[in-house]
Amino acid sequence: MSTVKDKKFETSPTIRETYQLLINGERVDSKSDETFTTYNPATGDAVAVVAKASIEDADRAVKAARAAFDSGKWKRTPIGKRSRVLNKIASIMRLRFNELVELEILDTGKALSAAQGQVMQAIEDFEFYAGAIVGHRGDVNNVPGQFFNYTQKEPVGVCAQIIPWNYPLMMAAWKVAPAIAAGCCVVLKPASLTPLTAIVLTEICHEAGLPPGVVNVIPGAGSTIGNYLVEHPEVDKVAFTGSTPIGKDIMAKASQTLKRVTLELGGKSPNIVFEDADIEAAVAGSLYGIFYNTGQSCEARSRLYVEESIYDEFMEKFTEKAKKLKLGNPFNEETHIGAIISKDQLETIDGYVQSAIADGATIVTGGKAATVEGFEDGYWYEPTIITNVNHDMKSVQEEIFGPVVVVMKFNGEKEALALANDTIYGLGSAIWTTNQARATRVANEIKAGIVMVNSPISAFPGTPFGGYKQSGFGRELCVETLDLYTETKSVLSYFGTRPLNFFNV
Known part of the structure; x- marks a missing residue:
């Protein structure tokens, strides 16, 4: 596998020639043994051979995420500890910055300055949500009579996250960081053209201490793997970035099981x-x-x-x-x-x-x-x-x-x-x-x-990103994103001394 490098950029020695799926904390081959090759768009050269997930792989990834979620090990992890894991993910990403930049360039053909900025924002996304989750909590509400009401935020469950090819690492970070901060478990499906940094990010998540099954990555065809995840009854939420026509299709399919959906779609700004x-x-x-x-x-x-x-x-x-x-x-x-x-x-x-x-x-x-x-x-x-x-x-x-x-x-x-x-x-x-x-x-x-x-900059970590009309719905990159990965539970307690006997029987 050949690469193009520039002497001014210090390349990483850790680029691999093969990349596997990562399910339940383990690197694994596809059950079908199928692979595909990624190519550098700037040169046409092969970059890496990647395991191609099958429907069976997608199912075991969902089941791993479901088992991890239902076990409660991650969702019941104290928020402070969750925050430390997210910060450690960011720290490891900083240490492997050049590797991530190089992979992103080889996969996408984008310019060095663009790749460096996007990898840095991906790092900052994890740092942002490490802080944001600490203040994300429920409320106490005033209600009439001798009642006490409070709300609490609970993770929505297993999330399928489908990532586009134009910002492979940054878009993965936009979705993975708030999901795991909220206590959810994730099945990540990167674009087939650009899967490498999403695979490495998932490996970094486990290196930082994320329990097995919390984040799984399954590269494969969107028309099969993506659709399967959207329709899977054990997936609770779908987050998708991509074209408006595919977003409409996802929304229709997700409606059959009433999944929560976040769609960041096309634009003509x-x-x-x-x-x-x-x-x-x-x-x-x-x-x-x-x-x-x-x-x-x-x-x-x-x-x-x-x-x-x-x-x-x-x-x-x-x-x-x-x-x-x-x-x-x-x-x-x-x-x-x-x-x-x-x-x-x-x-x-x-x-x-x-x-x-x-x-x-x-x-x-x-x-x-x-x-x-x-x-x-x-x-x-x-x-x-x-x-x-x-x-x-x-x-x-x-x-x-x-x-x-x-x-x-x-x-x-x-x-x-x-x-x-x-x-x-x-x-x-x-x-x-x-x-x-x-x-x-x-x-x-x-x-x-x-x-x-008076600026061409569209977003920083902490600023809402999302659209009106057929550009989708839901906002990413901000504190409010945590609401998309949580349910609000209302708890109403009576503290009066007299029993409530409304039927008077």
């Missing part, structure tokens, strides 16, 4: 630049907002709206900077844009660009697959800016999931809001203005779960 914006800041932020992570991000600001009075000036600067973005060796610190995850995704992206051209749009820059010297067998796409679009175009309404942005002019807040909200999605949004009153007005009217004001 607007980026609004008003005439009073700091143009340099808006150009730099808009560039990052769409081209970060190669545009393969659910909250990528892929619809850019620029007020007509500054449109020409903004577009000149935006285009100039887009042309300077560097594609290349993902391990090189100077690389801005990494590879596209797969050939299929590359063709999907190009299909949207070609549809825009067919609809009469203009390609300002980019618009085709790129060839990168030394990485000719990888999957690359040029940073692409499309203008002369209208809102009925497929490229404007549908999620492209690549380094492609469509640009339109607007006049005034009313038109900007009408354009921004004209979508089935409602995940992210961004506003660029130096007028705080305007920022507040527009933020209040945008139908999106996340509003970024």
Whole structure:
């Protein structure tokens, strides 16, 4: 198995050539003995051979999680000790930081800076929930008469967590950390394209002292393993990040057993630049907002709206900077844009660009697959800016999931809001203005779960992440996420001295 490395990045010596399932605290092969190979999208080279979970493996993973949960060993562990385990997970991840970064790059082809930031946030997620769980408790409520009422938070049970390929480790951390903090047990199903860091994370969880069965990982096909987990009667909750069509299917299947569901789905996020914006800041932020992570991000600001009075000036600067973005060796610190995850995704992206051209749009820059010297067998796409679009175009309404942005002019807040909200999605949004009153007005009217004001950053540990409309429901990355992994039990006690005999018999 060959890898691409850069001398400026200190690579880890611990990368393995084979990775197994992890069920009930043990590394195991698939019951079917099937495996699959993961490939580096930047080079086309094989990275590792991974055990491919079967339905039988999925069932034993669920049963291991159920047995671990029902035993009560983890859910009855004092919160302080649970917190220490989460902090230890974070500590081990810090020690293995370079290994996790390298694996993430080899699996996804993303740029070094992106991988480093995402691995660091994954670490901070565990640290955040180690603290958040300490204050997550029930309430005492005032009720009439001689009654005393209190509520307590109890873990929801066995959770199936289905992870996407665009942020493999970070999305796993977003889900695993709050689930185990709350006392739940987990069956983790990473994307088949990018399973390696999820497997290593699960191993780290056990190294940190998590009891067997609390976190299990079963790489395999979503169409079989994912569906099986969603329909399994012993799974109490499903958390999914991915496309809106698959989210709808999961919701329908989960309804048959009334599972709790959290869905973080697609987006087509607007980026609004008003005439009073700091143009340099808006150009730099808009560039990052769409081209970060190669545009393969659910909250990528892929619809850019620029007020007509500054449109020409903004577009000149935006285009100039887009042309300077560097594609290349993902391990090189100077690389801005990494590879596209797969050939299929590359063709999907190009299909949207070609549809825009067919609809009469203009390609300002980019618009085709790129060839990168030394990485000719990888999957690359040029940073692409499309203008002369209208809102009925497929490229404007549908999620492209690549380094492609469509640009339109607007006049005034009313038109900007009408354009921004004209979508089935409602995940992210961004506003660029130096007028705080305007920022507040527009933020209040945008139908999106996340509003970024004069910044391209969408989330930190502690800030809610999730969407409106067909971008899903539930919020991750925040204290409130713990409510998604707990049930609230109400206990009502009578403390009067006279018996309650309402029937008077």
